[in-house]
Amino acid sequence: MADPVSITGLVLQVGVLLKQLVEYGTAVKGAQGEIGRLRTELYAVKGVLRDLETAQEDAGKRPLKRELSETFTTAATVLGELARKLDGTKQSRIKSLVWPFDKPECNEILGKLERVKTWLMLYSMGEQQAGIGLLKDNLQDLTITVQEDIADRGARLQLDEQQAISRILASPPSEAVHTKACSAWQGVSPGAWFLDGHLRSWLSDAHPPSNMLLLSGLSGSGKTILMSRAAEWAPSLNPSSTNLLIARHYCLYNDEKSQKVTQILGSLVAQLAQHTPSILDHLDPKPTAEKQPEAAQLETCIATAAADGQVVLLVDALNESMDRNAIWQSLAGIAASCANMRIIVSSTPGVSDILDDNATCLQVNMAVDRSTPDMAVFVDQHIAHSKVLQRLPSEEVRDALLKKANGSFRWLELQMQYVAAQPTARRAMRALQSTPATLDAAYAAVLSRVPTESREMVKEALAWVAFASESLTLLELNEAVVIEDDQVDIDNTYRLVPPDVLLKLCHGFLDCSPTTSVVTFAHESVSTFLRVTTSGDNDDAYWHLDMDIWSRCIVRKCLTYLLMKPFQQDITTLGELRHLDATYPLMHFASTRWICDVQRGGKLDTAELDLVKRFFMVYRSSRTEEYIGPFGYRIHETPSSDDDSLDIELHLWRRFQLFEVTFSWLGVVSYEPESSILSEEDAFEKLKSSHGLSQVLYLLMRERPPDHALEAGHLAHAPSPASPRVFYKCVSARMATRLYRRP
Incomplete structure (x- = not known):
């Protein structure tokens, strides 16, 4: 292999760049002038290099002079920079190439190539002293420019990487809770007893008895409001200080991720990194959306942030987390290792099990007075x-x-x-x-005032909010509560008017975010009240919500929705799919999340299984018509050479979760919603390695999926196709021709 910092290596590099520019010239519109100028300059550089190569051969083998060696090094750097930019957009097919330079960047690289060419020409013309002196000066200037450019680019890349990591670690739901809590006390100053009484002296004490404070209060006593107030109030203790860093996290009753120790620590690190980005250097390997960092690494990041100043961490509603012991131990370890660390945790009184017998912690109770x-x-x-x-x-x-x-x-x-x-x-x-005397009695009184004709709809709305695998927007919830068993169509005559009528019927039990329109319970105590076991035939028992029952109900409603007439049409473009999403608000949730609710609700009953079988049904209503079915896309009997057609088919296979559903049933792969982000190739290899492909082909080639196979997960093997495209086409054809006959 040729040395890249040699005449031969540089000539080869120029040749590769010229070939790439030809590809760009064919695929990219609007950049022909810039491409032509770069090609001209590269041809000139290549010519000068050939002249130097000939001169060296005539003079015999001898070491390069230092100035010429430095020029080659600079030339290799400039050509390498150009190659990286051109390679950056070649991840897809040529027709998708995008010209990577704007006009100033192109002029800058042209200027560098011009200077490299000039210096090489001076050498090729002879080693005149004046020319060599000028070359040395210009070479030094360009070397400094290139080094500064590399350093600046490195700094930008590092900043971009740090910001990307912070976005991965951040917890948007927690931030939304903080914003909402702050808006509740704007214009007033609640919590003076806590802020000026306990918190001020504790934060100001350089050596307090404990670096941890536990704020304890009953559900609904205003702990979240008080924690948000403390987070905004703490900087006022020392307004001139720039070394005080504050980070907060709120555990949400309806967001399991927000309750995990790594999510809590990651959220805190993301906020601290806004002021001290270097703490992210302790994360190795760098986190991704699929793989979060270990808790120990995040703890090190937080401890490092406290090296140069005081850090105040606030974690609200620890009682909401099943990992509360691990969270407490992690926070206690951080507090013990850093003298500048202060950690405030809020919880209900019933979590005393998190405290070790030997632990020291300042405890503050939110007494009534x-x-x-x-x-x-x-x-x-x-x-x-x-x-x-x-x-x-x-x-x-x-x-x-x-x-x-x-x-x-x-x-x-x-x-x-x-x-x-x-x-x-x-x-x-x-x-x-x-x-009423208690909060639960107050909730029961509110529900008793729901009109008889609206009780069923209100109960269903509460159940969707309590048990849906993903929070719904108001439009999605409105669509969900009007679905009835055996319903075959939906249009504006079925929908609620006005859109906020459901919120009014629920009498303050539900809250709709003004920014995202996501509907949640107005307070976590509502969810607790509805899930409490009740007995008898009284009115309270009517409102009790059982997770297994309602998770299966959500599955049934989703599949009933997807089997309605609007989704039987033939989809051939992504635009048509987006139009369906916009016209039918529940479509995205129903098509992508129903399998999650299958897993949450346990074994399906006969009614749900029948809907699943109908959902997978594909048939041909006449000899002249294409194959149609609940998937809502055209299935080709033979592989198509039309790439766009194949792309839409693969997209819809992934969208409607066929493979995830099937393999989850077979016990081959544990389904997670994030798996839909895998490419077809990655998903194919993952399933192939688990022997799932042969099983699903056997299942789909049967006249009827065997119930015992679904339950036991044991199926005979059939030949596995070698590539993902063949697999998708094979399954499509088998479903169309063998799985179900004409209805």
């Missing part, structure tokens, strides 16, 4: 905005509510909403006198 002043302000704000309550003595309203609130802001909020909604002041007073 401590929250009373903030609750009084909360009541006064509602009175000021209610014309009905303004007709009543404000002190009497305040005393009546605070007497029963027992420190629960959530209870207080529900009662204020109900009392303020009364049509007259007299009715409002009667409502004040009959308020």
Whole structure:
């Protein structure tokens, strides 16, 4: 192999670049002028190199002079830079090439090539002293320019890499909770008893008894509000300090990822890295969307951030996590290893098991009397905005509510909403006198007021929010609750009007994000209340939600939806698929997430299995028509040479989760939603290595999938195709011709 920093190596490199530019000239429009100028300059450089090669052969083999060797090194650097840019866009077919240079970048590389060519020409003309001196000066200038350019590019690449890692580690749902919590106390200053009483002295103490503080309070007592307030308040302790770093994380009851120790630590690291990016250097290998870093590496990143200043970490709702012991141990280890570290954790009182017998931790309890002043302000704000309550003595309203609130802001909020909604002041007073005693009793009272004709729809909406494998938007939820068994079509005559009517029917149990339109429970205590086991025939028992029952119901609703008329049409382009997504809001969730709900709900009943079989059915309604079916795409009997047609077919195979579903049933591959991001080749190799291909071909070639095979996962082997494209085509043809006959 030729030395790249030699005449032969440089000539070969120029030849490769010229060939690449020819490919770009064929595939790229609008850059012909720049491509032509680069080719001209490269041909000139190649010619000068050939002249030098001839001169060296005539003079015999002798070592290169230092100046010429340095020129070759610089030339190799410039050509290498050009090669990397041209190679960067060659990951796909030529027709997808994109010209990688803008005009200033192209002019810059042309200038460098011009200088390299000039210096080489000076050498080829002879070693005149004046020419050599000029060459040395120019060579030094270009060398410095190239080195600075490489250093600048390296710094930009490092920054881009750090930002990409931070995005992987960040927790957007947690940030959304912080934003919402902060908006709740704007204009007021809640938690003075905690901030000025406990937190100020603890954060200001250089050597506190413990670097950890546990804030304990009942569900609904306002811990999340207090934690968000502390995160925004802490910098005011020392406004002139630039060394104080604050990071926070909120564990969400409906987001399992937010409850994992690596997700919590990663979220904290991402925020600290905004101020100290170098802490990410401790992550090796670098994290990806598929592979998160180990907890120990993240702990090292956090500890490193505290080396040059104080770091305050806040973790809210630790009780929501099943990994709370591991989380506490991790945070305790960080706190013990760093004198500058302060960690605040909030939780309900029932998690004392996280504390070791020998652990030292400052514990602060949200006692009722401590929250009373903030609750009084909360009541006064509602009175000021209610014309009905303004007709009543404000002190009497305040005393009546605070007497029963027992420190629960959530209870207080529900009662204020109900009392303020009364049509007259007299009715409002009667409502004040009959308020329920506990939060659970308050929830039961709210549900008892749901109109009889709306109870079924409200219960179903609550179940979708509680058990769907992914949070739904309001439009998706509206679509989901109107689906009935055996329904065959859906249009605007089925849909709710106005779109927010469902939120009103649920009387404050649901909350819709103004930015994402995602619907969640207004408070985690709602989910807890609905899941609590009840017995008997009373009204409370009606509202109890069982996960297994409702997960199967969600599967049934999704498949019923996908079997409706709008999805029987023949899809031939991605544009048509996007149009269906826009027209039918639940389509994306139903088609990509229903298998997740299969796994969450356990074994399917006969009704669900029948829908699954219908969903996989593909048939030909007449000899002149193409194969059609619930997948909603054309199945070709023979392999097509049309690449676009093949792309849409492969996309839809992946979109409708056929392989993930089948292999999950067979017990071959554990299905995860993220698996859909694999390329066809990667997925094919993964399944082939697990002997899944032969099993699925056997299954699909049967007249009817054997129930015992689905249960046991043992199927005979059939020949496996050698490539993913053959596999997809083979399965398509088998489904069309063998799996199901004409209906």
